[in-house]
Amino acid sequence: MPSDRGRNTRPGLRVLVVGFAGHQGKEYLPIVRESADIVGGVDPAPAASSLADEWGFPHYDVLSEAFEQVDFDAAVVTVPHSEHFPICVELLAHGRHVIKEKPFAVTEQEARQLIQLAGRADRSVFTLLQRNFHPVFRFARENLARIGEPYWFSYDYHFNLAHPTTGWRASREQAMGGVLLDMGYHLIDVLSGMFPAPEPPRVHSAFGHQYQEMRDRRLEDLVSLMCSYPSTRLAGSLRISRHNHEKIEHLCVLGAEGALNVAPGIATLHSIGGLPLERCTWEGPKIDVLRSMFAHHLGHLDDRQYRQDHFRCQLTAVRTIDGIYRDRLREQDRLAGRCA
Ligand SMILES: NC(=O)c1ccc[n+]([C@@H]2O[C@H](COP(=O)([O-])OP(=O)(O)OC[C@H]3O[C@@H](n4cnc5c(N)ncnc54)[C@H](O)[C@@H]3O)[C@@H](O)[C@H]2O)c1
Structure with missing residues (x-):
């Protein structure tokens, strides 16, 4: 973008x-x-x-x-x-x-x-x-082709909140999902931008709960996903949580000819074996990224082509997350013996 x-x-x-x-x-x-x-x-x-x-x-x-x-x-x-x-x-x-x-x-x-x-x-x-407008994520997208055909990604995104979730995020009716919807939406969007595919990935999920009240409300504190893309040989995993021991975001993509690493403030392109080939660092204020995001959207309100591209990308992200929650519900129903 x-x-x-x-x-x-x-x-x-x-x-x-x-x-x-x-x-x-x-x-x-x-x-x-x-x-x-x-x-x-x-x-x-x-x-x-x-x-x-x-x-x-x-x-x-x-x-x-x-x-x-x-x-x-x-x-x-x-x-x-x-x-x-x-x-x-x-x-x-x-x-x-x-x-x-x-x-x-x-x-x-x-x-x-x-x-x-x-x-x-x-x-x-x-x-x-905002990741779509962040210089290190832009570097990653622009240099992805240099690692050859990607075959694996690993994406971690964790907060280290020391207290139970409060406010509307702790209400099933208002939040409508746990960390997968709240924090995971960003990651699923980054991945669908980097690896556009005609269909959402196949996903196996595991949900975890730090707090009993969140388990009771079916609002996951942690989610781990294994994804595969039927139309390519790409697969990967994501882990997202609110109550980790440290706050961290890290994406690693492995390709046939190299690797890409992205973390806040730094993206690095590696050869096979790990030699750093090129690096993008960015320590600017977050407000600059937000400015560029708003300027972009406000400047494209009447751009029908951009609008369609945006819809396509967002529909993929929504379908992926909705599909994971639906699978979980089906599985819970099956375990409860309510399914044939
Ligand atoms: N991009 C990010 O990093 C990021 C970070 C935080 C939140 N968010 C998103 O921003 C949204 C809001 O989250 P937040 O943390 O700011 O929540 P918040 O509770 O701090 O703010 C929500 C505001 O909406 C108001 N509100 C509720 N119902 C309303 C209605 N019907 N009409 C008008 N106002 C109404 C509330 O009074 C409140 O002031 C969510 O979609 C959340 O996922 C994104």
Whole structure:
């Protein structure tokens, strides 16, 4: 995916921020303001009204109120997972572009519905995934061909949170999935960008739980996946967790002629045997990556080809994750003797 820091966004683009008083919403406010006019914000949180005053835009408790009171071209959506689909449907029904947090959708059915609605409205629904705009991941994508045909990947992504999950992420109804959906979406998206395939991979999964209450709510704290891609000879594994002993992200890809290693801030291309051939390091601030991501999406709202490519990639990520959860449910039903 090309970088386009500085690409001109539509002048005077009017943006509504939905869920702006939360963690992710607040982080994005200064960046959105750099490229667009924030004409209003929707968030029912008690602190939202004073935050909107501070930023100088009108505050609404619900989206329907915003439609009555203010005109806007696009909405930036940063809400709990259960709210994504109804909010996106409402925005598209009113002919607005959507720039949203991950996941694009939780189920394949909802992803297909969104794509259909977006097509009918001729509007974009872009998912914010910062690794696509990070220089070391870009180096990895651009140099992947140099390792020859890839046959194996190994991807670890762990947090070291010392307490049980809280807030909406601890609610089955609101989170709609555990670490696979929350943290794993990023990794599945990176892999589907690097290894585009006509079908999602075949996956065997194992789920783990640090805390009994998360097990009771069927929200995994850890997931381990073994993936294979039927149309190529590629296979690989992922491990994702919230309560590891250390925070870490590391992707390694092995190919017929070399290897690629990616970790935060550094990507290295190796020969077979491990000799480092070329390295990309990046120690810039995270806000630069976020700026480039917003500039790119805001600059492509009316680009139908880019929109279709984005939908294809997101549909693959959603199908993969939805398929894993469905398989787990089937297996649980089988073990409980409810299946024939
Ligand atoms: N890309 C990343 O690294 C990253 C990091 C954190 C969160 N996220 C994503 O961002 C989204 C939000 O997560 P968060 O951690 O900021 O959550 P959060 O709880 O901090 O914020 C969510 C906000 O949405 C508001 N909200 C809830 N329902 C709403 C509705 N119907 N309309 C408008 N506002 C509503 C809440 O009041 C809250 O202020 C999730 O999709 C999450 O996966 C992404």
